[in-house]
Amino acid sequence: MLEIIIGGYAFLVWLLCIKLKVIPWNIKTQVGAVSGGLALAATIILTINVVTPSSSDVRAINYVVEVVPRVSGTVTRVAIEGNQRLKKGDVLLEIDSTPYRLKVKQLEAQVADATASAKTLWQDLDSAKTQTIAAQAHLDLMKKRLGQAQELAKAGAGNQFDVENFATEVKKAESSVANAKTAEARVTTKLEAVVGPDIASVAQIKAQLEAAKYDLESTIIRAPTDGYAVNVAVRPGNFLTAMPFRPAMSFVEHEQRIVAFFEQNELRFIKPGDKAEIAFKTLPGDVVRAKVDSIVWANSQGQTMQSGAVPNMPMEHLNAPLAQKFAVKLTINPENKPFIPMGARGGAAVYTEKLAPLHLLRMVMIRAQSLMNYLVLKLH
Template sequence: MIVVLLNVYLVILFLLVKLNIIRFSLFWKISPVLVFLFLLVGLFIPMGWGAPQGNALVVRNSVAIVPNVAGEVTDVPVKANTPLKAGDTLFKIDPQPYQAKLDALKAQLGLNQQRLEETTRLQTTGAGRAYDVEQRQAEVEQLTAEIAGAAWDLDKTVVRAPADGYVTNLALRAGARVSSLPLAPVMAFIDTADTIIGVEIAQINARYVEPGQAVEITFKFAPGRIFTGKVETVIQAVATGQVQTSGSAVAPSGILTAPLVVRVRLDDQAFAASLPAGSTGTAAIFTDHVKSTHIIRRVVLRQVAIMNYINPF
């Protein structure tokens, strides 16, 4: 944009000199440098504070699907990248071993309940001990708890979608054996219930960004279009500022001034939901400072939106 404005000034200056309206003196010869410095110091540097611009990225939460029980997969009814609702079946595990365990526990419970009734009757008539009644009661309660656990295991042989979304990179097939180990996920589920849009803002320009401020974004996915939104939050941490628990002493490394990430929310939620994860774009945040630069930033962003038709990067 600064190049465009400078070129406009040079054209005007050329016409004024050509029409003999002004004399091409030393002042006018060095005036392009002065105009450039004025635009840089008086407009474009303050514009970074008042209307910072940065790269935008659409991300979605990914859930590693690990079954709660182990066994052989009998059915995988889902298809990759097909929309699913929360609770839809992802795959099924052979329920027979878990059903057999549940039936055996129920049979034991029936027998122990019968014995509890007999020992209670004997204790009432004075022919039995209170200890035997208490022991049988404890066995019945233990079996009841085990039945509840076995019923839960049986229910978990049907693995369901944790939220609205879709399965991607699906390789699971019937006949495969799965386990409940947390380090052995069997599929990746992309949660589409919430669309996260992050904007990278240079630290020098992020100090005036606050929740609720207006945002405009253009995406490579939708060239030529501008979408409005609001700042949700400024994420208060980046990886370079993170300390993890370790048994090692501090290992100094090169300090990099990484950009801060601002999370924004589009006003058009229907369009936000249609954005593929990984979509990129350019966003501008309009703060309460140096408002005179907002119009220039809006023009610059629209130039970027138009260039998205031909610029793949």
């Protein structure tokens, strides 16, 4: 498009100066015509770089999840091959579940035993209450006999030995009552210590059982989201451990982010919602339509890492570092989105609300760039 404008300008100069001779064609007009053409081209280029900024650094970014098992064990089955499209929840691989199934059975037996023991606590409580009543009745009887022995001794009809004997029996009976009440309180405390519908001992084992069942379920590793697995080198017989630095494979999420990087002085008119077009190298001849989602107003040059050292200022360097670019997030309509591989690169143009007629120039340029992607420029 720029070539067309310059060509039109040259035609106008030829028509007025040479064909119609309205303007004399001399050294002054020749220099003026060339200078005017250069000024026109520079003005157009500098203007479209502001109102329709372009980026030569567009990247398709996918999140990658390192698949690390929660439990350790021997791999018994690898359910997938690499680079296959998967849905969330699809089985990736299975670990030998034998020790985890046995642990679940063991805890299920302990739950049954603890539940039965909990039921006997009510019987123990009834027995403790009965013993308390009996001990209290014996204590009352011994106190009565002690009182009678003391009255007889005062009247001279009894002896002091009986008084001392019944006094000792009262002490023993009081101790028995205290022991019976302690036993009753112990059983009552166990029955009152509940977690939900269960007493504490049963709830504790049930929690262990739930954890064991979770470990058993974790022996089947599933896809965390839609996507595909890469680097599937694990095979049946390999032993996997729950360590983050030894992942079983890498899983590439289907969700994708398109990011274009612009110079810092190109963003003055870009706003969320502006239209954009992208020419990916993996899609030669195609122009992908998009919209501006947001501008990431941050880069690493503005970050100060936590440290005990005083940071160096740019003026202390021989040459100040170049200003880093800012990222602009672009969104593509999912209904018309072509397959864009992770790591795809290309160029993009954003069409702001300023000077809309000049957008046509950038449209021509981005389409020319897309056609240039057909060329494979290498000699080997």
